[in-house]
Amino acid sequence: MRSRSKRERWAENAELECVHEPDLSEVAAGRAYLRGRWAAVHFGDEAPLTLELGCGQGLFAVDLARRFPDRSYVGVDVKGHRFWRGARLATDEGVRNAAFLRARIQWLDRFFGPGEVSEIWVTFSDPQLADKRGTKRLVSPFYLRLYQHVLAMGGVVRVKTDSPEFAGHALEAAREAGMEVVDHSGNVHGEPEGRFDAELTRSLAFITAFEERWIKEGRRIHYVELRKVVEVAPADLAEAQRMLQGPTERVSPRVPGGLPASAD
Numbered sequence: 555m556r557s558r559s560k561r562e563r564w565a566e567n568a569e570l571e572c573v574h575e576p577d578l579s580e581v582a583a584g585r586a587y588l589r590g591r592w593a594a595v596h597f598g599d600e601a602p603l604t605l606e607l608g609c610g611q612g613l614f615a616v617d618l619a620r621r622f623p624d625r626s627y628v629g630v631d632v633k634g635h636r637f638w639r640g641a642r643l644a645t646d647e648g649v650r651n652a653a654f655l656r657a658r659i660q661w662l663d664r665f666f667g668p669g670e671v672s673e674i675w676v677t678f679s680d681p682q683l684a685d686k687r688g689t690k691r692l693v694s695p696f697y698l699r700l701y702q703h704v705l706a707m708g709g710v711v712r713v714k715t716d717s718p719e720f721a722g723h724a725l726e727a728a729r730e731a732g733m734e735v736v737d738h739s740g741n742v743h744g745e746p747e748g749r750f751d752a753e754l755t756r757s758l759a760f761i762t763a764f765e766e767r768w769i770k771e772g773r774r775i776h777y778v779e780l781r782k783v784v785e786v787a788p789a790d791l792a793e794a795q796r797m798l799q800g801p802t803e804r805v806s807p808r809v810p811g812g813l814p815a816s817a818d
């Protein structure tokens with residue numbers, strides 16, 4: 555595939571049916587986008603919905619969509635030029651159960667309704683270890699509460715990371731946010747055969763673009779799986795929304811949709 559500039563990718567994204575690039579200044583102002591309507595409006599069926607948050611190139615989301623045609627997948631990233639690659643591939647291959655959303659994860663509840671999602675992957679997110687407030691680290695208690703809000707009861711969050719600290723933060727945050735810890739591995743690719751069920755083994759075997767870099771540097775890959783077992787309390791959800799969507803979440807006119815280009 556010929557390489558494209560960012561501008562060329564943005565222009566192509568605008569033509570691809572699987573790409574959603576809502577006006578993010580409107581979303582920041584409180585407007586919902588497709589919330590509660592992904593099945594009816596985009597996918598046209600009631601298949602369970604999986605999100606990949608911070609999907610980057612989006613190739614993992616496309617791989618999952620190919621393997622599980624009875625599920626729907628939405629890759630979410632603020633950098634549309636990155637997921638252009640996955641969106642192009644899904645379009646060219648006719649993979650209709652994969653879509654991409656250009657958005658900030660802070661506003662997840664404006665894109666997905668309560669219980670609309672059954673599974674969330676968080677793949678190789680920046681560990682943000684200096685983030686004391688928990689407004690940047692995608693597994694802080696604030697984020698987990700936002701995820702619980704959009705997850706159906708029993709739905710899962712699957713975290714893959716090269717950072718032992720990030721994995722540790724996810725486990726701690728799960729306790730604070732009332733999520734059940736289902737599994738934790740500190741060396742995904744070194745586990746004995748049969749350690750995970752067949753589906754998960756195959757999903758974990760997919761190496762993302764950032765994962766490839768970390769493996770080359772000799773880092774071990776961690777996996778954390780959390781399950782929603784209680785509804786998030788309204789006061790906790792309101793606090794998470796205030797912390798993540800407060801006045802520091804500014805909107806800049808520098809890129810289409812009004813968000814700063816550098817979000818990771």
Ligand SMILES: C[S@@+](CC[C@H](N)C(=O)[O-])C[C@H]1O[C@@H](n2cnc3c(N)ncnc32)[C@H](O)[C@@H]1O
Nearest residue numbers: 608609610631632658659677678762763764818
């Ligand atoms: C380190 S990359 C990992 C990409 C991909 N998951 C992989 O493993 O190759 C992190 C990605 O998350 C996106 N990202 C970081 N913070 C985000 C946020 N708050 N909202 C949306 N996307 C975000 C970045 O734009 C970037 O593409």
